[in-house]
């Protein structure tokens with residue numbers, strides 16, 4: 001008799017990886033890889049962001065975050081989350097955009113900014129991308145976005161003109 005086989009569901013690449021812990025005034029924040037079962041918490045996090053933050057992160061209005069999160073999960077993105085007491089408060093993700101290169105985005109809940117968490121998310125994601133064999137990262141940001149430009153410089157990025165007048169392209173080479 002033929003056995004029916006269900007295709008295995010692919011787990012997210014960084015699921016189970018714990019990068020670091022940081023003490024902030026509100027408790028212990030864990031920086032870890034995201035798993036499939038974070039889906040609802042990821043959607044809840046993105047839906048909690050104010051419109052200005054959504055614009056800073058995505059440069060346009062986003063109406064359907066469940067599709068976006070599903071594209072990360074099904075697209076094999078490398079996703080790192082910052083979690084406090086089981087609640088996601090920040091996300092950095094890298095999605096393959098051309099061979100061996102990935103486009104990166106990062107966003108942190110407003111009330112947790114300015115404590116080094118954005119830097120921790122980006123450096124953890126950068127390390128994971130290097131281990132995964134990704135050669136280079138690109139991110140787009142508005143040219144006056146001081147926090148992300150500071151993080152970029154700290155990670156050795158090159159800042160170039162972006163595809164639109166108020167955007168810059170941030171490029172990080174991960175090859176030695």
Ligand SMILES: CC(C)(COP(=O)(O)OP(=O)(O)OC[C@H]1O[C@@H](n2cnc3c(N)ncnc32)[C@H](O)[C@@H]1OP(=O)(O)O)[C@@H](O)C(=O)NCCC(=O)NCCS
Nearest residue numbers: 056057105106107108113114115116117118119147148150
């Ligand atoms: C970008 C973002 C993730 C940074 O998170 P964060 O936790 O506040 O960043 P950090 O605390 O690690 O600080 C990073 C740097 O910015 C500086 N910084 C933080 N907040 C700042 C502010 N309001 N004004 C000026 N500088 C600031 C810090 O001093 C630090 O610089 P340093 O390394 O030279 O000391 C956060 O601002 C955010 O979510 N912004 C909205 C989304 C976005 O813009 N994403 C980028 C496009 S993909």
